[in-house]
Amino acid sequence: MNLLHPSARVVDAATGAVLTPAMIDAAAAEIAGHPIVFLPMPSTVEAVARYLAALRLEKPVLLLDPDLDHTALIARYTTDQVHPDLALLLTTSGSTGDPKLVRLSRAAVLANAGQVADSLGITGDDVAITTLPLFYSYGLSVLHSHLLRGATVVLERTGIMQRDFWAAVGEHRVTSLAFVPSQYEMLRRLRFDPSRYPSVRTLTQAGGRLRTDLVTDFAARMDAVGGRMFVMYGQTEAGPRMACLPPSRLADRLGSAGLAMPGGTFTVEDGEVVYRGPNVMMGYAETAADLARGDDLAGVLHTGDLGHLDDEGFLFITGRRKxxxxxxxxxxxxxxxxxxxxxxxxxxxxxxxxxxxxxxxxxxxxxxxxxxxxxxxxxxxxxxxxxxxxxxxxxxxxxxxxxxx
CATH class of the missing domain: 3.30.300.30 (ANL, C-terminal domain)
Structure with a gap:
């Protein structure tokens, strides 16, 4: 599987290092004998090269937080027996101690990268910057969707509270910023003014519900400079994006998670939101033996979220079952x-x-x-x-x- 469009670029904001085909080739040679690639995933060019090499070689890759000790997790999932469709293993959101893994196929990873790129209108002219860890599904989704369309991804590690981050936004003429709700709270305290960063034309939000007053606030800030804000909804189990609320419908569908991704559909069954689409995971893995399992879900994901659909198919999430x-x-x-x-x-x-x-x-x-x-x-x-x-x-x-x- 090759997510990397020939025109795509990955550049390190701090060092100026740029991803090259030779770096991916070298990483591929290094991991060629590994049935599974256990990859601590900092926001560096070297880590991205190793990740893309694993995908190209069609070797399952388990992305790990580089700041944690994963000795026990690696021992638990080390095996020579893996399913031929398996591409990506991610820990479930928020899991600690004894996490289960989400098993994503190559088809699901590619499908969701395309769904997100189509929903946001990503082109080769776009420039994204890392605002979230790459081992977290939302941060990884930004990487996938931009590389697929030949765009640029700037790797930045200091975070939105630091001057270096905003200097990188200006220097690399970043066009798109992706944030979770807690970061929007920080941006409000920082008095974020998009007019100070004229290249920025798109804000996206996922990773939990954003209060409607903040949606209205930041949508207005972007509208004032001719920009856009997209509200998105998803789960790691869906690769991870399932819905997108277009900027043109923010006002009349405030509070909605949006419409299903292209090729996907929502139903509500006994109050629970159920998603069907090509980006749904193969299933969970709790032991090494599970890595040899095929597709257990057949494209149907019971999300565990409670919600309802309006007459146009816009989804509204009302809570979690648990x-x-x-x-x-x-x-x-x-x-x-x-x-x-x-x-x-x-x-x-x-x-x-x-x-x-x-x-x-x-x-x-x-x-x-x-x-x-x-x-x-x-x-x-x-x-x-x-x-x-x-x-x-x-x-x-x-x-x-x-x-x-």
Whole structure:
């Protein structure tokens, strides 16, 4: 499988290093004897070369966080027996300790790269910059979709809070920026003004629900400079993008996750969102033996998300099946709490525990939440935290919050 368009470029913002065919050839020679490539994936040209070499050789590659010790994970999944269609293995979003892997075929990886590129209108003139880790499915999706269309990807490692990042945006005339909700919160605090970066014409958002006020805010900022904002929805299990809300429909479909990717469809079955498309994973792997399994799902993904479709097929996500709490016998959707209040919510001990990093009065906030829920205030525990713990993909680390109770 070759994702690399002949005109595509990968350049390191810090060193100026540029990906070359010779680098990919050298990496291919190095990994030729490996049945599986276990690849720590920093945002470097060398790592991208090794990744593309593995795909070209049709060897399954497991992408790893370079800052963690994966000795046990590698030992667990080392095998000579792998399915011939298997291309990519990714840990499930937010999993720690004993994660299961998402098994993606070459066909699924290519399909989703094309779906994303078509939905965003990516061309060879586009320039993206890494805003997320490449071992995280959203960051990897940016790489895939741009390389497929002959665009440029700038590798940057300092992050959006640093001057070097924004200097690289200007120097390389970056046209597209991809962020998760926590990064949009940071951008608002930074008073992001797209007019200061005239090359930037596209913002994309995925990796969780973005509050509608922020969608409206950043869409207006981009509209003021003739740019666009796309809201997207997906899961690692779908390679990872499943839906896109076009900029032209942001205003009249505010809060929607968008329409299904080209070639995909949504249904809602017993309240659960079900996606069908060519980008659906083959299935999970929990042991090395699972890497030899074929396609278990046949293109059908039960997402675990709750939602509904409107009369035009726009998807609205209302929560997660497992994101529930019970307080004094009343079932509470934790996602609903977070949509109505600027908090992170977890469950435990017949209480709703919420964490706020804002300046809200704790007692007042507790009373407001209890009143909104229609329950006694003693069922709500509000805690102030300096900043919410985040996973490498920018999502809230709910396990860390639960562990602090």
């Amino acid at each position: 994101r529930m709490a019970k307080v004094f016998g009343v079932r509470i959707n934790l996602d609903d709490v977070e949509r109505h209040f600027p908090v992170a919510a977890v469950a435990g001990d017949d209480k709703l525990h919420v964490f706020t990093s804002g300046e809200d009065d704790v007692r007042a906030l507790r009373s407001k939440i209890a009143e909104w829920l229609g329950t006694h205030f003693t069922g709500v525990d509000v805690r102030t935290i300096s900043s919410l713990p985040l996973l490498p993909n920018g999502k809230t680390d709910y396990r860390a919050l639960e562990a602090s109770l």
